[in-house]
Amino acid sequence: MINEKPTLKSTGKALLYLLPMLVITITFSIYPIINSLLMSFYKDYNFYTDKVGSWGLDNFVYLWNDPDFHLAVRNTLIFVAGVVPITVVLSLIIALLLNQTKWVSGLFRTVYFLPFVTSTVAIAMVWNWIYQPDYGLMNYFLGLVGVHPIDWLNDPHYSLLALIIMTIWKDLGFNIILFLVGLNNIDAGYYRAAEIDGANAWQRFWNVTIPMISPITFLVSVNGVIGSFKVFDQIFALFQGKPGPGKADLTIVYYLYEKFYTEYKYPIAAASGVVLFGLILLVTLVQLWYSRKHVHY
Amino acid sequence: MKVTFKDVRLSYDGKTDTLKQLNFTIPDGALVSLLGPSGGGKTTTLNLISGLLPATSGQIFFGDTDVTKQDALQRKVGMVFQNYALYPHLSVRDNIAFPLKMQHVAKAERYQKAEELAKLVHVDDQLNKKPGELSGGQQQRVAIARALAKSPSLLLLDEPLSNLDARLRIEMREEIRRIQRETGVTTIFVTHDQDEALHISDAIMVLNDGRIQQFSTPTQLYDRPENLFVAKFIGEPVINTLPAEKLAADLTNHIDGDILVRAETAGIRSEAIVPNDYGQGVLTQIHASLHQAQKYGREATATLDYQGETLLSTELAGLPRDQSEGDFFLTRAGFFLFDNRGELIYGGDADDQ
Numbered sequence: 350m351i352n353e354k355p356t357l358k359s360t361g362k363a364l365l366y367l368l369p370m371l372v373i374t375i376t377f378s379i380y381p382i383i384n385s386l387l388m389s390f391y392k393d394y395n396f397y398t399d400k401v402g403s404w405g406l407d408n409f410v411y412l413w414n415d416p417d418f419h420l421a422v423r424n425t426l427i428f429v430a431g432v433v434p435i436t437v438v439l440s441l442i443i444a445l446l447l448n449q450t451k452w453v454s455g456l457f458r459t460v461y462f463l464p465f466v467t468s469t470v471a472i473a474m475v476w477n478w479i480y481q482p483d484y485g486l487m488n489y490f491l492g493l494v495g496v497h498p499i500d501w502l503n504d505p506h507y508s509l510l511a512l513i514i515m516t517i518w519k520d521l522g523f524n525i526i527l528f529l530v531g532l533n534n535i536d537a538g539y540y541r542a543a544e545i546d547g548a549n550a551w552q553r554f555w556n557v558t559i560p561m562i563s564p565i566t567f568l569v570s571v572n573g574v575i576g577s578f579k580v581f582d583q584i585f586a587l588f589q590g591k592p593g594p595g596k597a598d599l600t601i602v603y604y605l606y607e608k609f610y611t612e613y614k615y616p617i618a619a620a621s622g623v624v625l626f627g628l629i630l631l632v633t634l635v636q637l638w639y640s641r642k643h644v645h646y
Numbered sequence: 647m648k649v650t651f652k653d654v655r656l657s658y659d660g661k662t663d664t665l666k667q668l669n670f671t672i673p674d675g676a677l678v679s680l681l682g683p684s685g686g687g688k689t690t691t692l693n694l695i696s697g698l699l700p701a702t703s704g705q706i707f708f709g710d711t712d713v714t715k716q717d718a719l720q721r722k723v724g725m726v727f728q729n730y731a732l733y734p735h736l737s738v739r740d741n742i743a744f745p746l747k748m749q750h751v752a753k754a755e756r757y758q759k760a761e762e763l764a765k766l767v768h769v770d771d772q773l774n775k776k777p778g779e780l781s782g783g784q785q786q787r788v789a790i791a792r793a794l795a796k797s798p799s800l801l802l803l804d805e806p807l808s809n810l811d812a813r814l815r816i817e818m819r820e821e822i823r824r825i826q827r828e829t830g831v832t833t834i835f836v837t838h839d840q841d842e843a844l845h846i847s848d849a850i851m852v853l854n855d856g857r858i859q860q861f862s863t864p865t866q867l868y869d870r871p872e873n874l875f876v877a878k879f880i881g882e883p884v885i886n887t888l889p890a891e892k893l894a895a896d897l898t899n900h901i902d903g904d905i906l907v908r909a910e911t912a913g914i915r916s917e918a919i920v921p922n923d924y925g926q927g928v929l930t931q932i933h934a935s936l937h938q939a940q941k942y943g944r945e946a947t948a949t950l951d952y953q954g955e956t957l958l959s960t961e962l963a964g965l966p967r968d969q970s971e972g973d974f975f976l977t978r979a980g981f982f983l984f985d986n987r988g989e990l991i992y993g994g995d996a997d998d999q
Binding site (some may be wrong): 556563 | 696698715718721722723724725727729731733734744745747748750792793796994
């Protein structure tokens with residue numbers, strides 16, 4: 350069986366096995382992707398008759414000139430840059446701490462994992478309360494260190510930060526679990542060897558833990574970048590169906606949603622989706638290129 | 647550097663002692679093997695020397711310095727692990743230079759040292775590869791080079807050859823001996839393979855059950871085992887053992903009565919049973935029946951039946967095949983008597999007489 354040569358019959362048989370999954374994938378993934386790519390080039394389009402009058406780059410020109418879209422891209426980039434690095438570093442630190450104290454780690458692992466399995470809407474409700482300017486926990490704790498109350502959800506200067514903080518908290522649990530798995534997979538022998546080689550705890554961390562855990566760090570950051578670029582539900586839930594005060598939390602996906610569901614400009618929504626895809630692809634490629642040198646499998 | 651253990655005891659759980667009252671001195675510049683069966687305390691002893699494990703009680707000295715309270719970082723020994731533990735993400739050059747990097751030695755200097763060491767262990771053509779691309783023997787050499795990088799006064803090897811195939815094992819043990827001679831570093835070598843230990847060591851410490859059974863030269867270990875455990879553990883094929891009383895009749899005229907009274911077990915090395923008395927120091931004559939003869943390459947073994955006990959001999963190759971019964975001789979060398987505690991009470995001094 351191992352050295353079997355592919356024949357017409359065996360290929361056909363393999364295709365038959367693959368067919369159920371292929372049908373599902375083509376219908377629900379490949380076809381919509383191709384269609385939305387095509388739709389982004391519709392110039393004149395009648396939704397009700399599904400007739401395309403003419404094709405062109407007009408949708409992309411519209412985006413290029415739309416200040417709302419500029420704002421959406423800017424907010425998305427700030428959001429990604431705020432969420433991903435902090436999530437990676439913070440979840441690694443917490444995972445390291447949990448890895449040190451074996452006896453309570455089970456409890457804390459569950460505690461940190463809870464946000465991941467809780468519905469975003471429920472989380473947003475709780476954070477709505479935490480961010481409440483007069484009675485919220487956030488302002489209470491800030492008050493303890495002498496910071497004046499902030500109107501987190503209604504002040505355009507702070508609402509994006511509020512969104513970033515909530516997202517970091519929500520993402521921590523899953524990433525901590527991933528890091529814990531990675532840490533557990535590092536052979537204790539390397540730490541003994543490093544200790545013999547004269548590496549102190551700090552040097553062991555930088556020369557053993559960091560390189561050995563790099564595949565997980567890579568996974569977590571790529572996953573985080575893609576997830577953060579697509580941020581939508583947290584905004585919708587946290588600001589009750591608005592993109593924040595004065596559009597301060599307008600992101601690309603939120604922009605896409607508005608164009609599609611409230612303004613019915615389908616081709617423009619499709620075009621913004623293509624731009625988002627291009628951005629994610631670009632950043633992921635950069636990460637992939639970086640990983641060639643710095644990720645050790 | 648000389649290593650001294652004074653009443654060292656180690657207990658992992660606080661109840662049972664893994665190591666009991668260890669006392670020994672390893673002389674400066676020697677290659678010493680820690681030999682024994684699995685679970686005997688060899689690796690534990692090694693970890694105590696390296697500082698990876700703190701002793702429960704007792705004192706450990708390097709030279710004249712008490713290092714009992716120092717950890718592995720402060721003791722600065724070199725160590726080769728059983729699975730080598732080479733850093734998979736670093737090149738061979740960086741692996742060897744790693745201990746120097748930890749000491750903040752300048753890059754050019756530590757790479758120069760790494761290249762020198764790579765030459766010493768014959769991996770200087772592999773410097774840019776990752777450990778994963780090397781064969782087992784090459785990884786082993788890199789691990790030795792890394793252990794030597796910080797010029798340790800003590801080199802510890804924890805079963806370094808057990809992951810290699812038979813032929814490479816013999817080659818590498820010669821290499822370790824060569825490298826040890828060239829550098830003159832005091833080397834402690836853990837193994838469960840007596841062949842390895844007998845071939846490369848200046849001295850062997852046999853450990854079993856958390857105790858030192860014997861600490862002597864390889865020849866002494868074989869020719870004069872201090873107890874029954876060592877006699878049985880060292881030597882291939884395994885020494886013949888039988889209750890001393892079965893031999894009593896054949897020994898009465900040759901060994902002092904008071905020794906015979908105390909003797910519980912007799913040990914006879916397979917080469918100590920010979921067909922003829924050529925004046926090679928024969929102790930006594932026994933009458934036995936020939937059971938079975940086998941030949942494997944250079945080795946020929948025969949089993950004898952003596953008073954219901956089976957004895958194995960390697961010296962009966964030339965015997966006529968049809969002979970089924972006859973007189974055989976026991977030589978003085980390779981014949982031992984042990985008392986009821988397993989201590990040697992007779993034998994092992996054949997060379998002196």
